[in-house]
Amino acid sequence: MNAITSTSSIFSDAEEFVVLSRELTAKALDYSELVDTIAAAALEYNAGQIQSPERMVVPLGAGGVMLSMPATARDIGIHKLVNVQPANKKRQLPIIHGTVTVCDTETGKLICLLDGPEVxxxxxxxxxxxxxxxxxxxxxxxxxxxxxxxxxxxxxxxxxxxxxxxxxxxxxxxxxxxxxxxxxxxxxxxxxxxxxxxxxxxxxxxxxxxxxxxxxxxxxxxxxxxxxxxxxxxxxxxxxxxxxxxxxxxxxxxxxxxxxxxxxxxxxxxxxxxxxxxxxxxxxxxxxxxxxxxxxxxTGAWDLAAARVALKAIHAGH
Structure with a gap:
């Protein structure tokens, strides 16, 4: 799948929403593919073909924050929602939790969910x-x-x-x-x-x-x-x-x-x-x-690029 191919040609209406665990998200994000795809996305972002507004930061609990980072392009849209709670270190819990939701631009249909910290x-x-x-x-x-x-x-x-x-x-x-x-x-x-x-x-x-x-x-x-x-x-x-x-x-x-x-x-x-x-x-x-x-x-544009890599991996596995 190239950078501007509609995901509608990959995911039919009959297919279910795909959820990738942290382990599966990692397997779907090959570093060589990521570098090439981010390079392409950087040029699109510079040309205004990817919309990625500044992230929204909202207080969450004592000392924590919730970060919202959307991005859209001609093929897909993503929304990364990440919670950062520094106090979790003392609780022996991960400091960062989050997800990246991916949708098809043409239909708005939700396609998959990726692990936010791994992305x-x-x-x-x-x-x-x-x-x-x-x-x-x-x-x-x-x-x-x-x-x-x-x-x-x-x-x-x-x-x-x-x-x-x-x-x-x-x-x-x-x-x-x-x-x-x-x-x-x-x-x-x-x-x-x-x-x-x-x-x-x-x-x-x-x-x-x-x-x-x-x-x-x-x-x-x-x-x-x-x-x-x-x-x-x-x-x-x-x-x-x-x-x-x-x-x-x-x-x-x-x-x-x-x-x-x-x-x-x-x-x-x-x-x-x-x-x-x-x-x-x-x-x-x-x-x-x-x-x-x-x-x-x-920037959310890099998360969008990562989502493209993951979708390509998912498609190859079908």
């Missing part, structure tokens, strides 16, 4: 892989992954799927947390190594996936080192510092959303006219001689 984790890591593919333009020699949370795990999966030969350094809050993460997930990627404070000269990709409110990377910008900020998604969060940002060309998956959500860019008081879109990257509008920072904040 979010995989499509976010896929956006990072797309940034590597388009901005680095080569296989990473070594990657420094800063953070040991849920998104770190998804990025390890994606790196192994697309760049299994790359060595991955992992830096957590402590040497103990770095070692524990590597030991736990070495089955997902055999080339995981706990990172020390210094950075190897061979590291040509740095990915930050923390929820830090203080800068975790603020090195001099280097032409041959791509920096990708993923974790700071609120104004009071910051991962990338002013030294790195001021010395780099800055790209964002969704510049409009970055204005309100990219805490590291906001706190560094960057000139927003410098921030270019993922579509600009894909269309080759970049200066190869400059250092580059890619900021990922997310």
């Amino acid at each position: 979010t984790g995989r499509r976010t890591a896929a956006v990072t892989m797309l940034a590597i593919r388009t901005l680095l333009k080569k296989v990473p020699r070594e990657v420094l992954l800063i953070g040991t949370g849920v998104q770190a795990r998804y990025h390890i999966q994606a790196l192994y799927a697309l760049y299994p030969q790359s060595k991955v350094w992992v830096r957590g809050r402590s040497e103990t947390s770095s070692m524990a993460f590597c030991d736990q997930y070495r089955s997902l990627h055999s080339k995981l190594v706990p990172a020390e404070h210094s950075i190897s000269d061979d590291v040509n990709v740095v990915i930050t996936v923390t929820t830090s409110t203080q800068v975790v990377y603020n090195e001099t910008a280097l032409r041959d080192r791509l920096i990708i900020g993923v974790g700071a998604f609120k104004p009071d969060m910051a991962e990338l510092g002013k030294i790195t940002l001021d010395g780099s060309d800055i790209f964002a998956d969704d510049p409009v959303g970055a204005h309100h959500e990219a805490g590291d860019l906001i706190q560094a008081d960057i000139d927003w006219s410098r921030v270019r879109s993922l579509a600009d990257v894909l269309q080759g509008q970049i200066d190869e001689s400059h250092p580059k920072v890619f900021k990922s904040v997310g």
Whole structure:
């Protein structure tokens, strides 16, 4: 199924609404397919062919939030509803719960339900892989992954799927947390190594996936080192510092959303006219001689792209 094929040709009226568990959602979202489909969606989004308004945030309980993210295109519409409850960590429960509902655009018929956290984790890591593919333009020699949370795990999966030969350094809050993460997930990627404070000269990709409110990377910008900020998604969060940002060309998956959500860019008081879109990257509008920072904040358009991948997988299984 291509990006604009109506799903009416796949799902007849007689077929039932399909519900995919977290495990089945994961199986339906191949990382290589996700990267290609998100690339196509980025161009559609830039051309106004995908409508993806800013997410709505509503308070939920004590300290929690409910996030609503709809998106529509010519073939399908999606609505991701995610509940985030930080207090669940003390309860030994998942912090994030949610779903992605998919419908056919032509008829409005509900087609399937996907696991929200799995969609979010995989499509976010896929956006990072797309940034590597388009901005680095080569296989990473070594990657420094800063953070040991849920998104770190998804990025390890994606790196192994697309760049299994790359060595991955992992830096957590402590040497103990770095070692524990590597030991736990070495089955997902055999080339995981706990990172020390210094950075190897061979590291040509740095990915930050923390929820830090203080800068975790603020090195001099280097032409041959791509920096990708993923974790700071609120104004009071910051991962990338002013030294790195001021010395780099800055790209964002969704510049409009970055204005309100990219805490590291906001706190560094960057000139927003410098921030270019993922579509600009894909269309080759970049200066190869400059250092580059890619900021990922997310948009419903990427969830819609993930839904397309899942529908293709479901169709192939019928």
